[in-house]
Every structure is written in structure tokens, then in C-alpha cells.
Amino acid sequence: MQTERWIYFPEESEDGAWTGRIWSDANAMGQWRFEAIRIVEENAFPYATGVFGKAAPVIGLVDFEKKATLVRPLVERVEPGNHHFPRTKLAGSFQAFLEGTCVDDENEALFASVSFESRSFSAWYGSDLIRPTRDDQFRTRSIDLAEPSVDTCVVDSLGTVEVASYGQFSRGDDEHSLRTRTVFRLRFEELRSLSYVMDVCVGLESLFGFLVGYRPPMPVFQLLKPRPKEDPQSPEPISGLRIGGAYALEGKAPHPLERLHMRGRDGASLEVLLKAYMSARVSLDSRIHAIQYSKWFGATLNDQFAAVMPVFEELVKARFKNDSELSYEHLAQAFWAYVDEAPDPDLVEFAKKHLDVKDKKSPGLPALIGRAIESINAEGFSFEELLAKRINKRRAEMFHTTPFKSGENLAGFYEEKLAITDLLMLLTLKDLGVSLPVVAKGSATDYHRFSRQQRAIP
Structure with missing residues (x-):
């Protein structure tokens, strides 16, 4: 993608709209940054941050033509000026850039599915649909592309997962290329909010990076809204979500022999992994990080x-x-809860000062x-x-x-x-x-x- 984009932010107040630019820092975390500027009225408060003031999604037009949303913006610097005309200039960061749609409330259920091509997931999935044919002298004579494959599974509380793998031939001017593409698509059980989708996307990317021992930059996540009821034959509205602020490693994925785990090495299939992940997602995300x-x-x-x-x-x-230790802890908690509920506060204070447990089993x-x-x-x-x-x-x-x-x-x-x-x-x-x-x-x-x-x- 472009490293820098022009963007326009309308403003409902009497003050003028904002014009500015957004870009992604070229560092390990790929932090999103923004700058915006506007002319203000003569007597207006020069430090007003307008639509950026509440860290809520900010909607605008990227390159002055396409709908876009800045997710969780944070103003870090306000610079007023009044040389010939009064103006306000802002600078700050934001967590994610959603191109193709406007989202006013990140907790509103809007999206039906998400799909992405992840280098870490492709490394774990390990599809190889390119099959060369060699002669007796090991010279390549022909290359066949195997039929595309689609694996599907249903994961409770997550949705229907489809993984499509296919070989792709690309023709260049002097060189041609062949590669296997692996697309992960998730259809939610119900419409999901932007906040939920971001958490799931980051979690899945971290999960498969953890399994192969690799943390590449975040891919672009394609978010789909349901078709409008009044026009069910229309194309599904697609938006591109680019998440910043995540650590990443440079270079290629490890060699298959260096990957901690891959599909097919044991009974941990994609369905098994995703069901286990969703059963304790918050805890597993914390551990993986x-x-x-x-x-x-x-x-x-x-x-x-x-x-x-x-x-x-x-x-x-x-x-x-063990069970006896857990039982002991529950009894101890129940005892002190009973003490806290005593009607006489002097008794509560006395118990906490002078009672002690001997021979603790914990x-x-x-x-x-x-x-x-x-x-x-x-x-x-x-x-x-x-x-x-x-x-x-x-x-x-x-x-x-x-x-x-x-x-x-x-x-x-x-x-x-x-x-x-x-x-x-x-x-x-x-x-x-x-x-x-x-x-x-x-x-x-x-x-x-x-x-x-x-x-x-x-």
C-alpha cells in the first residue's frame, strides 16, 4: 500500500473541516500516524480538537474520494497558529485504518465475515499445489497446478471457517512466477462489531505465528458487510482493515523443519486448534503475547x-x-467473607488483626x-x-x-x-x-x- 495518504475529515460544528495525511511508521510496530489542519474562526478556541477529541472512530475520505475510518485516534500534539489566518494543527496516532466504509460506533454489529492471506497461517497450513515433472537429468520439463482445495469447519462461538488453497501463475515481462495462495475466510454466526473483529483478527494472526515461530507484519483483513435487503443481488461491500501497533519480525517464515508446529504433524487439526483457542481466548492471547x-x-x-x-x-x-488444596482455599475464602459480614466492625477488626491460619495447605x-x-x-x-x-x-x-x-x-x-x-x-x-x-x-x-x-x- 502507499506509505502516505491524503485524507479529509468533515466537521459538524461551525469550525471548518480537517485536511491532512495519514501514514504508517516504518518501525517494528507499524504504528499509524496522522496530521490534520484547518482554518478556524477569529474568536474560536484554538486548541479545540473537534472530531478527534473523544478517541472515537473518525470518518473521512481517503485521497478525497473513498470512505475511510480512523479507529481509536489519540491526539498527541495541538499546535495553534495565527500568523495571517487563525488555524489549528493536530498530530497523533491511531490503532487501525478501515478503508472502504465509515463506522461511527466500533461496538455496533456490522460485519458478516472477514478474510485474509496471512504469511504465518500459510506457513502453518503448508499447502503445496505446485508439482514439477523432471527428466532423468533432473531438469524441469513441466509444472502442474493441482486442483484448488477448500477445507471447511464450524467452530462454536466463532463461525464457519473456510480455507481455500490454489496455485497461481503470474506472467512478467522477463520473469514469471508460481506460488501457492492460502486464503482464510471466517463467516460469523451473527453480525459482529469492528471492535470484536479487530480482537479476533489480531488473535488469529498471533496464534498461527506462535505455532510456527514467526511474527510477520499484520496482513490486510477484508471485512464484508451483508448485502442490502433492498438489493440482494448487489456485490458484498468489502472494506480493508489495516491494524497497526503490533510487533513484527523481518524476513521470511522459518523453514518447515524449524517450525514448532504445522498442520498434519499430529491430531491438532485446524478445527481442533480453533475450538481450543475460542474456549479460552483471553487467557491464550495473554500467554502468546x-x-x-x-x-x-x-x-x-x-x-x-x-x-x-x-x-x-x-x-x-x-x-x-490438587482438589484438597482448592477445597481448602474455598473454605478459607468463605470464612473470611463470613467475618467481613459480621455486624460488629470491632469484631471484624479484631479477627483480621489477631486470627491467623496455622498449617496452611496452600x-x-x-x-x-x-x-x-x-x-x-x-x-x-x-x-x-x-x-x-x-x-x-x-x-x-x-x-x-x-x-x-x-x-x-x-x-x-x-x-x-x-x-x-x-x-x-x-x-x-x-x-x-x-x-x-x-x-x-x-x-x-x-x-x-x-x-x-x-x-x-x-
């Missing part, structure tokens, strides 16, 4: 550890307590981490049990004292960060339905695949 930040985007070990440790701690506390964090390590090792891995105490000690040093300083055991800190990142990664893979013994077997026989995923213990 923490893992990718720890592996690729954190600037320092402190940043990486601080990103992944709270998410890992929350998971092991929720996952690795396990400490090292014990929970040890159980997590034990469960992962049972799947074919070999994390050292002493890591549980080391990780807990590092957590206390990070969050309750001064963070890591020069001269300390840098190698030990790095190993602990890798360990919790990989433990969280493997627990997340298991929750998605991926077979950990298959991953373990691949990591033992194929060094490249798991070394790229930063295995902590050889």
Missing part, C-alpha cells in the same frame, strides 16, 4: 522476565493445585512450578527440577528488590528466563491440543526446530 515478547521483542532480560513471569505464575497457580510457588516441570517432563522433556526454586528466587529479586544488575550471574538469569518462557509455551501448546510427545520427539531428532524456540535445558 508474553511468550513472543520474551522471545523476540523485549529489549532486556529484565523486560523479558517481567513480561512472562506474571502470566506463567497465574497459570501454574490455577492449573497445578502450596507455595516453588511447589507449583515443580509440578509444572514434572508434568512437562512426563511428556518427554528434561527441565531440571532445581529450576523451580531458582525461578521463584529470581521472581522475588525482580519484583521485590532491585532488578538484575551488572556483575550478577547473567547466564543463570538467561537460563531461568528461557525456562519459564518454554514451560509456558509448552503448556499453551498442550491447551491448544498439540501433542507434546510429538514436539519432544521432533526436538530430540531435529535440532533446528526446537533450538529456534529457545529450549532451556539441553
